[in-house]
Amino acid sequence: MTHTLDSQLIMLARMVLKPGKRDAFLAYTVENLAISRSAAGNIAFDILIDESRPDEVTFYEVWETVEAQQAYMAWRIERGDLTTLMSYLAGQPSFTALRRIAG
Numbered sequence: 813m814t815h816t817l818d819s820q821l822i823m824l825a826r827m828v829l830k831p832g833k834r835d836a837f838l839a840y841t842v843e844n845l846a847i848s849r850s851a852a853g854n855i856a857f858d859i860l861i862d863e864s865r866p867d868e869v870t871f872y873e874v875w876e877t878v879e880a881q882q883a884y885m886a887w888r889i890e891r892g893d894l895t896t897l898m899s900y901l902a903g904q905p906s907f908t909a910l911r912r913i914a915g
Contacts, residue, residue: 818912821878825871827905837900853880
């Protein structure tokens with residue numbers, strides 16, 4: 813039996829914030845949330861916080877295609893947004909790229 817993958821990409825980006833940076837990080841990311849959600853090929857973009865670990869944040873993104881997400885990231889890097897985002901983090905974010913099995 814052959815399985816195919818859905819063309820959509822689900823991206824999880826997990827981040828740990830520097831102590832005392834949570835409010836500034838949230839202000840920055842919420843300010844940019846509408847821009848992310850309106851990006852070409854974006855289906856969903858949410859910022860999630862685990863209430864038991866308030867300095868850990870997950871970006872949940874759904875994109876029409878891998879290429880749409882890559883174009884968005886290239887644009888964010890070009891604008892310098894990744895450098896700003898990284899200034900709030902205690903370390904490197906972890907990324908998980910997921911695809912649904914089409915059925």
